[in-house]
Amino acid sequence: MRSVLMQDREVRVAEVPDPEPGPGEVVVDVLACGVCGSDLHCVAHGADVNAATRNALGVELMDLSRPVSFGHEFVGAVAEYGANTQQTLPVGTRVVSMAALLRETPAFVGFCGPEVPGGYSERMLLSEPLxxxxxxxxxxxxxxxxGSLAVASRAVAKAELGPDDVALVVGCGPIGLAVLAAPGSSTWRR
Structure with missing residues (x-):
């Protein structure tokens, strides 16, 4: 299958093996994937992103010594179930999911190698419970x-701004624009 991979700050389309679902996992056909600012930031500043996640979480987000398969804001259609799945959703059902695989060593979908393809691939793996x-x-x-809309909605709710408060939205990327459009932001001065 085709997958968009990044290595050494270069992005390319490559042929990679179709993903094989492990226990509790589902293969989905990717229907849509948003381009997240963090993907673009990882291409331009991957080492800095890894340093930040290492300092904050104790792990590096990506293995930059090998190709990285991006895409963590996606919609897929259930294509195939792996072993030990409940199969409660019919094949063909459109789904979204938290971008993680619930494995012994969890995997961050959209920041792994080609063996865990992200949403910029034709197919990807997801954990059924998610x-x-x-x-x-x-x-x-x-x-x-x-994902972007949920982050924006939560930010507006947490701000708890009243009609006399002034908020500043720095940056009009997907999340910044969604903050301006989120319910509850209408009291903000624009």
Whole structure:
């Protein structure tokens, strides 16, 4: 299958093996994937991102000595179930998921190598317990923005700003724009 890979700050499309689901895992066909600012930041400043995650979490987000498969804001369609799955969602169901595989050593989907392809691939692996079906009335492209919209909505809620408070949104990337559009932000002065 085709997958977008990054190595040495270069991005390319490559052929990689189809993913094989492990216990509790599901293969999904990728329907849409948003381009997250963190993906772009990882391409330009991967070593700095790793230093920051090492300092904050004690682990590096990516192994920069090998190709990295990005894409963690996605919508997929269930294609195949691995062993030890409940199979409660029919094949073909559109889903979103937290971008993690629940393995003995967890994997951050969208920041691993080609063996754990991200959303910029034709297919990817997800952990069945983390799957959330996309309602029929929600457009696939909109559902791929779930992560950015959730971060923005939470930021607006946590700010607890009143009508006389002034907020400053620095940066109009996906999250900054979503902050301006989030419910509750209408009291903000723009």
């Amino acid at each position: 799957l959330m079906p996309v309602p029929d009335h929600v457009d696939t492209a909109i559902a791929a923005l779930t």
